Amino acid sequence: MGLFSRNTPQPTEQQILAALSKVQEPELGGDLVSRRMIKAVKIDGGVVSFTIELTTPACPLKDQIQSEAVAAVREVPGVTDVGVEFTANVRQHAGIPPMQAINGVTNVVAVAAGKGGVGKSTVAANLAVALAQEGASVGLLDADVFGPSLPLMFGVRGQPEAYQDASGNAMMVPLQAHGIKLISVGFLVDESQPVIWRGPMVSQLLRQFLYNVAWAPLDYLIIDMPPGTGDIALTLAQALPLTGSLIVTTPQAVATADVVKMMEMFKK
Numbered sequence: 420m421g422l423f424s425r426n427t428p429q430p431t432e433q434q435i436l437a438a439l440s441k442v443q444e445p446e447l448g449g450d451l452v453s454r455r456m457i458k459a460v461k462i463d464g465g466v467v468s469f470t471i472e473l474t475t476p477a478c479p480l481k482d483q484i485q486s487e488a489v490a491a492v493r494e495v496p497g498v499t500d501v502g503v504e505f506t507a508n509v510r511q512h513a514g515i516p517p518m519q520a521i522n523g524v525t526n527v528v529a530v531a532a533g534k535g536g537v538g539k540s541t542v543a544a545n546l547a548v549a550l551a552q553e554g555a556s557v558g559l560l561d562a563d564v565f566g567p568s569l570p571l572m573f574g575v576r577g578q579p580e581a582y583q584d585a586s587g588n589a590m591m592v593p594l595q596a597h598g599i600k601l602i603s604v605g606f607l608v609d610e611s612q613p614v615i616w617r618g619p620m621v622s623q624l625l626r627q628f629l630y631n632v633a634w635a636p637l638d639y640l641i642i643d644m645p646p647g648t649g650d651i652a653l654t655l656a657q658a659l660p661l662t663g664s665l666i667v668t669t670p671q672a673v674a675t676a677d678v679v680k681m682m683e684m685f686k687k
């Protein structure tokens with residue numbers, strides 16, 4: 420850290436903001452100041468610190484934003500050192516009608532596949548862990564009722580606790596591992612027994628997993644969808660307040676052909 424001379428004028432907040440207004444948000448466009456991403460500017464002699472508020476803690480260009488912001492502020496006369504902290508304000512997707520929203524969940528992302536065995540659940544689990552490691556609050560719902568793999572992948576056993584909320588609704592407390600809230604039919608039935616349920620029973624269970632689980636607060640709820648475009652997958656795709664969907668495939672033609680069908684299902 421350099422020494423701040425009494426003869427050197429202390430930089431002002433206006434100068435700092437003017438410098439940061441030249442730094443562009445590389446993914447969304449616009450500068451950091453006009454996008455209201457700069458918070459809590461502090462000046463102590465020549466030492467300047469501020470917070471950059473991202474739209475997601477998993478921003479892939481965080482390092483670029485930080486280096487460009489620091490370089491811009493160092494150009495201000497009198498600045499001897501720059502400190503940057505990050506925070507995130509994860510925003511709800513504008514297309515989600517409030518009546519469909521899951522209480523306390525900001526964004527819902529479906530991970531789907533047209534065919535089983537292509538790595539869908541692995542992608543869903545890794546996506547959830549990666550978001551959690553970046554600082555987001557994440558939940559993972561295993562909607563593949565007839566082939567639940569979440570308990571095995573996360574090494575979690577046990578049953579969710581139940582309670583009644585203030586409105587008298589029966590609620591479940593999700594299990595947790597690696598900082599992620601987890602729910603799966605695999606926590607409710609013996610792992611050695613097959614799930615022999617008809618469609619309406621499965622649809623009712625999945626609705627309970629969505630709306631009768633204490634998810635809040637979550638930045639992201641990842642849904643590991645059942646494979647294919649059958650009744651259960653279709654019902655989920657129609658009912659879920661989706662922010663977006665991720666379709667998983669392998670290179671084989673027999674798999675990619677089914678992916679096209681899955682994409683069309685989400686579009687419709």
